[in-house]
Amino acid sequence: MQPFTRSVIEIMRGIPAGYVMTYGQIAAEAGSPRGARQVVRILHAMSAAHHLPWHRVVNAKGEIALPDVEARLNQQYSLEAEGVEVDAKGRINLERYRYYSNR
DNA sequence: AATTTGACGAAGC
DNA sequence: GGCTTCGCCAAAT
Numbered sequence: 001m002q003p004f005t006r007s008v009i010e011i012m013r014g015i016p017a018g019y020v021m022t023y024g025q026i027a028a029e030a031g032s033p034r035g036a037r038q039v040v041r042i043l044h045a046m047s048a049a050h051h052l053p054w055h056r057v058v059n060a061k062g063e064i065a066l067p068d069v070e071a072r073l074n075q076q077y078s079l080e081a082e083g084v085e086v087d088a089k090g091r092i093n094l095e096r097y098r099y100y101s102n103r
Numbered sequence: 104a105a106t107t108t109g110a111c112g113a114a115g116c
Numbered sequence: 117g118g119c120t121t122c123g124c125c126a127a128a129t
Contacts, residue, residue: 037112
């Protein structure tokens, strides 16, 4: 496994309930500032196998990025169950819920 | 080896 | 705020 991939997994595991991180943020902290899309790929490949809280990952605008409507709702409910407010359009207040793993 | 593919992101209109 | 264009990069084809 590549160091980048391992870092991404560790960072994701470190996101506490009630917070979210963005793809770009995770990629940057994992050492690849422009590797947001790789984070997506890793999620697809590893989320189940590593018990990753993929629902705590949103895009840079703070919205649920899933293309599939039903999957979006699942993610939304998961987040709300942890205390994250999600509006009808699947948007989240990043100012309030973004998690910074290094500060 | 070359090309395509994304649950992305920043910038410009 | 919505839409387009361009840059990104590893994995799959």
